[in-house]
Amino acid sequence: MATTTPDDASAEGRHRLPRVSAVAEVTRLATTTGQATLGVGRLTLGAVTGLARGRRPDTAAVAHEVRCTFERLGPTYVKLGQLIASSPGVFGDVMAAEFETLLDQVRPAAPAAVRKVFVDELGAEPEEVFATFDMTPIASASVAQVHTATLASGEEVVVKIQRPGIADRLAPDVAILERLAGLLEVSEYGRMLSARHVVADFADGLDSELDFRNEAATMAEWFDCLQPGPFGDRVRVPRVYDDLTTARVLTMERIYATRIDDARAVRAAGHDGVALCRNLLLSLLDSAFHGGLFHGDLHAGNVLVDADGKLVMLDFGIVGRFDARTRRILRQLVVDLIVKQDYDSAGRAIFLLGAVHNPGSTADGAADLKKVTAPLSTTEMASMSYTDLGRQLAAVAKAHDARLPRELVLVGKQLLYVEKYVKLLAPRWKAISDREIYGYMAGIMKEAERDRRARGTERKPGAGPSTMTSRP
Numbered sequence: 230m231a232t233t234t235p236d237d238a239s240a241e242g243r244h245r246l247p248r249v250s251a252v253a254e255v256t257r258l259a260t261t262t263g264q265a266t267l268g269v270g271r272l273t274l275g276a277v278t279g280l281a282r283g284r285r286p287d288t289a290a291v292a293h294e295v296r297c298t299f300e301r302l303g304p305t306y307v308k309l310g311q312l313i314a315s316s317p318g319v320f321g322d323v324m325a326a327e328f329e330t331l332l333d334q335v336r337p338a339a340p341a342a343v344r345k346v347f348v349d350e351l352g353a354e355p356e357e358v359f360a361t362f363d364m365t366p367i368a369s370a371s372v373a374q375v376h377t378a379t380l381a382s383g384e385e386v387v388v389k390i391q392r393p394g395i396a397d398r399l400a401p402d403v404a405i406l407e408r409l410a411g412l413l414e415v416s417e418y419g420r421m422l423s424a425r426h427v428v429a430d431f432a433d434g435l436d437s438e439l440d441f442r443n444e445a446a447t448m449a450e451w452f453d454c455l456q457p458g459p460f461g462d463r464v465r466v467p468r469v470y471d472d473l474t475t476a477r478v479l480t481m482e483r484i485y486a487t488r489i490d491d492a493r494a495v496r497a498a499g500h501d502g503v504a505l506c507r508n509l510l511l512s513l514l515d516s517a518f519h520g521g522l523f524h525g526d527l528h529a530g531n532v533l534v535d536a537d538g539k540l541v542m543l544d545f546g547i548v549g550r551f552d553a554r555t556r557r558i559l560r561q562l563v564v565d566l567i568v569k570q571d572y573d574s575a576g577r578a579i580f581l582l583g584a585v586h587n588p589g590s591t592a593d594g595a596a597d598l599k600k601v602t603a604p605l606s607t608t609e610m611a612s613m614s615y616t617d618l619g620r621q622l623a624a625v626a627k628a629h630d631a632r633l634p635r636e637l638v639l640v641g642k643q644l645l646y647v648e649k650y651v652k653l654l655a656p657r658w659k660a661i662s663d664r665e666i667y668g669y670m671a672g673i674m675k676e677a678e679r680d681r682r683a684r685g686t687e688r689k690p691g692a693g694p695s696t697m698t699s700r701p
Contacts, residue, residue, distance in 0.1 A: 246400045246436045261302060261405065292327035300331065304371035304395060305402035307331050311371070311528050325649075329529075337369040342393040350475040355388075358473065362388070368530065372438055372546065377483065384482065386470065389441065391477035396439055403428075403435065438546030441479035445469045447522070448545040454520030455512060463508040464540045486533035486541045492653045500538050502654030503663075508540055510647055510660060511669060517551060517640065518560055518673060525549045525639050527646040549639040558582055561677040564670070582637075 299306040313320045314328035337343075344364070347355050355362035359378040366374040367387070372395055376388045392398075410428040437443045448466045455461040465484075473480035487494045489505065496502070509532065517523040524531070525547035533541040551559065558578050565575035651658060660666050 246396055246403060246439070248400075256401075261402075267298075288321075288323050289327070292324045295324070296327045296331065299328075300335065303398055303402065304392070305399055305406070307335055307371035311526075314528065331371075335369045335371060337366050337374050338392050340364050343374065343390055346390055346393050346477055347388075350478045351473065359386075359388075370530065372435075373441075373479075378480075380470075386473075386480050387467075387483045388473075389479040389481070391439065391441070399435055399439075440476045441474060442476055444545045445471070445474055445479060447548050448542075451516060451520070451522050451524065451542070451545060451548065454522055455516055458515050458519060460508065460512050460515055462539075464512050464542055465535070466542050466545075484533070484535060484541050486535040488529050489532040489534055489540070489650050490529035490653055495534055495654060498534070498536070500534055503658050504538065505534060505540065506647070506651045506655045506658060507660075507663060507665060509650065511666070512540065513643055513647065514669065517549070518556055518563075521551050521553070521556055523549050523551075523640070523643065525643065527643045529646075529649075532646075532650070547639075549636045551636060555582070555636075557677075557680045560673050561681065564674045564677045569674070 296310060299310045310328045310331040314325050314331060320328075344355065351358055355364075355376075355378070360381050360383075361379040363377045366376050368375040371392075373389050373391045376390065378386050378388050380386060406428045448469065452461075452464070452466045455464060467481035467484055470480040470482075487498060489495065489509075492502070495505070509527075513523055513527075524542055524545065526544060531542065531544045533543065535541050559582075562575055562578035562582075565571040565578060651660075661670075
């Protein structure tokens with residue numbers, strides 16, 4: 230796993246996000262507070278007016294006002310809104326549905342400003358570079374917007390253009406979030422989530438995302454890492470035109486496909502919902518456990534289904550990475566929790582990840598882990614309460630002062646996305662009972678056992694419960 234500390238990930242180590250002056254930070258904080266206060270004021274006024282007319286506060290109206298406030302606050306909060314949109318199990322269906330417009334329907338930037346970015350990067354007007362170019366974007370998100378174009382050869386492409394001045398808009402928000410994260414870690418919940426690490430990772434991801442050449446390289450790396458395995462032919466990524474790609478302009482082949490959350494269109498096209506969800510989960514697991522690189526932003530605008538039923542993965546601006554040691558530990562942890570139900574061993578794996586800071590008996594932690602994770606193998610996705618599960622996990626983490634490594638938090642976010650698609654397309658599917666998932670996990674178990682034997686970490690017969698007294 231990444232060994233960068235929050236201090237290492239500070240603004241001094243970033244290249245695209247500019248330094249923020251104290252004045253700029255205070256000004257942005259005042260703006261943010263003002264917008265939030267106005268939003269609360271509008272909600273309160275609406276509630277009071279409604280009650281005066283005998284109506285209870287409307288949940289949809291509340292969700293709408295919160296979404297509008299996020300959009301007014303700008304790209305940083307739009308990204309937070311994308312998580313809400315893809316996580317109805319945590320935030321509720323009404324809130325998630327309202328925030329869906331933030332996935333790819335954010336208000337576009339001014340055409341003249343977008344055109345200037347293009348010319349600054351490629352040295353010519355779009356109409357001089359392409360045979361055709363549509364200035365009206367087909368999608369517009371927090372950092373960039375996407376336009377369609379045609380090459381002189383007749384090939385259709387999409388052109389991703391960075392929003393003008395986006396780095397200057399993101400930098401003050403990041404500075405504020407870093408300060409808030411330090412305050413949050415005063416609380417047990419903030420320490421459990423490793424708030425400073427999460428924000429540092431978020432900021433580093435944004436910094437990398439602002440150079441589209443990083444995304445192009447990562448896209449190819451992710452696809453290549455899946456090719457040796459059995460799932461490489463189930464996914465695809467767009468071809469990148471390197472000669473038409475710069476730090477702020479990314480040109481790719483145009484792929485006609487359906488968003489994975491458009492359940493009606495997916496079924497109408499004859500695609501198997503179970504197969505799609507299985508392939509998404511397997512590609513996520515295999516890229517993380519074997520390739521060491523996984524997609525870190527699987528919201529519905531980034532996961533499409535083509536005519537052949539392949540998953541089309543877009544937007545690799547945010548990714549997660551695991552080093553070889555962490556992959557070995559994670560393989561063992563998953564096997565211990567889900568396949569073997571060996572909660573003592575799972576507790577030791579969590580300790581090796583550096584996530585537990587409160588010395589105590591592994592047996593106590595094992596019992597708590599069992600209470601939370603044992604029901605997962607028998608519960609249908611449609612009836613599972615992820616809010617309740619999150620509360621239980623938070624309670625266990627609090628009891629043992631567990632601080633989740635930041636890459637694990639990113640994986641958790643992707644699993645929330647997968648959860649949404651399973652509930653939409655295959656609500657009765659039990660992943661752990663699926664033959665192919667089971668076979669994959671059996672392979673992971675063999676690898677974990679091989680690794681364990683190679684390192685001499687098998688527990689000797691008759692050994693008592695270990696005690697966590699020091700960090701590795």
